[in-house]
Amino acid sequence: xxxxxxxxxxxxxxxxxxxxxxxxxxxxxxxxxxxxxxxxxxxxxxxxxxxxxxxxxxxxxxxxxxxxxxxxxxxxxxxxxxxxxxxxxxxxxxxxxxxxxxxxxxx
Amino acid sequence: xxxxxxxxxxxxxxxxxxxxxxxxxxxxxxxxxxxxxxxxxxxxxxxxxxxxxxxxxxxxxxxxxxxxxxxxxxxxxxxxxxxxxxxxxxxxxxxxxxxxxxxxxxxxxxxxxxxxxxxxxxxxxxxxxxxxxxxxxxxxxxxxxxxxxxxxxxxxxxxxxxxxxxxxxxxxxxxxxxxxxxxxxxxxxxxxxxxxxxxxxxxxxxxxxxxxxxxxxxxxxxxxxxxxxxxxxxxxxxxxxxxxxxxxxxxxxxxxxxxxxxxxxxxxxxxxxxxxxxxxxxxxxxxxxxxxxxxxxxxxxxxxxxxxxxxxxxxxxxxxxxxxxxxxxxxxxxxxxxxxxxxxxxxxxxxxxxxxxxxxxxxxxxxxxxxxxxxxxxxxxxxxxxxxxxxxxxxxxxxxxxxxxxxxxxxxxxxxxxxxxxxxxxxxxxxxxxxxxxxxxxxxxxxxxxxxxxxxxxxxxxxxxxxxxxxxxxxxxxxxxxxxxxxxxxxxxxxxxxxxxxxx
Numbered sequence: 151x152x153x154x155x156x157x158x159x160x161x162x163x164x165x166x167x168x169x170x171x172x173x174x175x176x177x178x179x180x181x182x183x184x185x186x187x188x189x190x191x192x193x194x195x196x197x198x199x200x201x202x203x204x205x206x207x208x209x210x211x212x213x214x215x216x217x218x219x220x221x222x223x224x225x226x227x228x229x230x231x232x233x234x235x236x237x238x239x240x241x242x243x244x245x246x247x248x249x250x251x252x253x254x255x256x257x
Numbered sequence: 258x259x260x261x262x263x264x265x266x267x268x269x270x271x272x273x274x275x276x277x278x279x280x281x282x283x284x285x286x287x288x289x290x291x292x293x294x295x296x297x298x299x300x301x302x303x304x305x306x307x308x309x310x311x312x313x314x315x316x317x318x319x320x321x322x323x324x325x326x327x328x329x330x331x332x333x334x335x336x337x338x339x340x341x342x343x344x345x346x347x348x349x350x351x352x353x354x355x356x357x358x359x360x361x362x363x364x365x366x367x368x369x370x371x372x373x374x375x376x377x378x379x380x381x382x383x384x385x386x387x388x389x390x391x392x393x394x395x396x397x398x399x400x401x402x403x404x405x406x407x408x409x410x411x412x413x414x415x416x417x418x419x420x421x422x423x424x425x426x427x428x429x430x431x432x433x434x435x436x437x438x439x440x441x442x443x444x445x446x447x448x449x450x451x452x453x454x455x456x457x458x459x460x461x462x463x464x465x466x467x468x469x470x471x472x473x474x475x476x477x478x479x480x481x482x483x484x485x486x487x488x489x490x491x492x493x494x495x496x497x498x499x500x501x502x503x504x505x506x507x508x509x510x511x512x513x514x515x516x517x518x519x520x521x522x523x524x525x526x527x528x529x530x531x532x533x534x535x536x537x538x539x540x541x542x543x544x545x546x547x548x549x550x551x552x553x554x555x556x557x558x559x560x561x562x563x564x565x566x567x568x569x570x571x572x573x574x575x576x577x578x579x580x581x582x583x584x585x586x587x588x589x590x591x592x593x594x595x596x597x598x599x600x601x602x603x604x605x606x607x608x609x610x611x612x613x614x615x616x617x618x619x620x621x622x623x624x625x626x627x628x629x630x631x632x633x634x635x636x637x638x639x640x641x642x643x644x645x646x647x648x649x650x651x652x653x654x655x656x657x658x659x660x661x662x663x664x665x666x667x668x669x670x671x672x673x674x675x676x677x678x679x680x681x682x683x684x685x686x687x688x689x690x691x692x693x694x695x696x697x698x699x700x701x702x703x704x705x706x707x708x709x710x711x712x713x714x715x716x717x718x719x720x721x722x723x724x725x726x727x728x729x730x731x732x733x734x735x736x737x738x739x740x741x742x743x744x745x746x747x748x749x750x751x752x753x754x755x756x757x758x759x760x761x
């Protein structure tokens with residue numbers, strides 16, 4: 151979504167939901183598009199309230215507990231074995247994850 | 258058997274096990290039998306690991322028989338584990354089809370600590386998918402039913418853990434709380450639930466919902482039991498970089514002190530913005546009665562204002578979906594979990610898998626988060642929500658200058674009928690109005706039963722909020738209130754739940 155494709159009158163359209171779903175790799179159905187567009191519209195109307203707060207000079211909080219970078223010694227330590235790492239794979243071959251082709255036909 | 262072991266508190270059961278009056282195996286078996294008898298109706302559990310539970314209990318008994326001191330004050334006591342924490346000997350599904358049957362190759366730190374403490378893990382409890390929900394109705398495996406009224410929701414996302422306690426299927430449980438998922442189910446089921454300070458309990462092996470908000474914590478039927486469990490699961494973990502490197506607050510001592518019933522010198526702040534309009538009559542009445550009880554115990558009740566709490570819900574439902582849309586990108590059908598082989602490319606398989614594997618609430622939040630993080634909307638939504646988060650933290654800081662703890666009703670209503678709000682996301686979100694500010698600020702809070710509402714006979718909860726790492730004072734107030742309430746009622750609250758039908 152870009153600033154030059156704003157939603158019409160604050161409402162979120164089916165096309166926008168379809169675009170967002172593509173970005174999020176969700177093959178949503180036609181029915182879902184309609185349902186989600188309506189529901190997301192209501193939700194966005196409610197969450198837009200954050201805009202009512204004058205907060206220009208307020209610093210954002212990403213984490214509630216301030217943390218410094220945490221370092222540890224660069225030492226070898228036990229980790230998953232190859233067998234364990236592959237144990238939940240939908241498909242594996244030769245000790246590696248077997249995946250579908252990465253590029254589509256048109257690419 | 259001398260009496261029903263499933264009715265005992267965890268502390269009492271531990272005493273009997275450690276004195277060898279009853280065995281850990283008997284305790285485990287009594288709870289497994291209870292699960293067998295009532296869980297068909299309650300559906301608190303997604304998986305019961307009977308054999309592993311009995312083996313673990315056997316080890317405790319053998320160790321005690323050899324004269325070894327118990328591994329912890331709760332060694333041999335059974336527990337129900339929310340299905341969001343990884344376990345090598347049981348599936349971990351997070352209530353989602355996308356992880357159906359997944360056997361994690363590692364234990365969560367919480368799981369490891371429970372095992373090391375000799376606690377018997379009975380099984381994994383039901384939850385809203387990926388902990389997104391307030392009713393457990395968004396579980397891909399069907400809803401959990403509230404033991405107080407089986408046609409009602411048990412709260413969520415940790416409805417399974419809370420219902421297991423209320424149904425006497427376990428005296429202890431683990432929950433996780435991102436916006437109220439421990440406290441709101443506790444309120445709905447008449448049990449105790451604690452959200453520790455963010456970073457107080459390790460998130461290693463906790464399947465992420467929103468990483469900056471998620472926090473695991475103890476659930477029980479009494480404040481002392483929750484405290485005993487808190488000290489076992491809490492504390493620094495090098496495997497979680499957001500884990501706090503400080504001693505666990507002395508919550509057991511605080512709970513014992515609180516039970517003596519003296520709160521003189523303590524200031525209890527009523528948050529003006531978390532009462533009144535929008536709260537069910539019986540919820541408000543019980544809250545007002547709890548305040549009078551706290552005053553009788555010697556506490557000074559003051560009113561405080563937290564003007565930005567009213568924006569908490571809006572900020573939360575921008576920050577959480579944003580983190581969700583990022584965290585759940587890992588479910589890509591390649592390394593673990595479901596794969597739907599539809600389409601030629603990895604991208605098509607991924608999209609088909611996520612469509613089939615995620616339920617409606619998860620999809621809604623992923624789409625919402627993708628929207629909030631989009632360029633052009635980022636500053637207005639996500640950026641602004643993070644600023645509101647700062648203002649809420651400042652409200653807490655100011656309030657804690659006037660009061661040692663803050664209180665409110667935990668949830669605006671009692672348990673509502675299953676199906677009532679499942680298609681109205683915004684109505685569902687309003688359940689978490691009073692619990693969300695604590696998550697945004699990373700502070701601590703708990704819910705303690707505050708009676709049943711006059712109009713429907715269903716439990717209500719008193720929320721007690723404390724500053725970061727201020728759990729001790731919170732447990733003290735909770736235990737004092739609990740003791741006074743039980744004394745006034747003449748019995749422990751959990752025993753007032755209606756009897757469930759026992760099926761052979």
